[in-house]
Amino acid sequence: MSKFFHGIEDLFVNYLFAPYDFFRFMHSWWASNTLNWIFFVIGFIAMVYWMQQLKIFNDNGEEDKSISSHSYL
Template identity: 65%
Template sequence: MRSFFEGIADLFVNHLFWPLDQLRHMHSWWGANFLNWIFAAIGFVAFIYWMLQLKQYSDNDEEDKSVSSHSYL
């Protein structure tokens, strides 16, 4: 059983994380953080898209009145 877990550790450490190790040992800060900049850009674009969708929803005066936890008597 021990060799099974050592095999999993070897797979991740020596094979799957190899590209990230190469980024870590770069001498350029911009090059090492290129992947982080891509993720930040994707998140920023998704945030802008979501805000535009919420604005469109708000501008159409749409409101989900079918879901209510109070009777509002």
């Protein structure tokens, strides 16, 4: 079973997180956190889109706003 967990460790450390090793040794904070800022911007855009979709469904009255969430309650 330990080979299984060492395999998972090898996958993440040596392959999936390898691009982060490039950013680790940079001296500029902005340059080393560029990838994090890109993920933040993508997440923020997705959140704004999601909120707009929720508002559309709320304005159309399609959301079930009954008090009980399940029929058996």
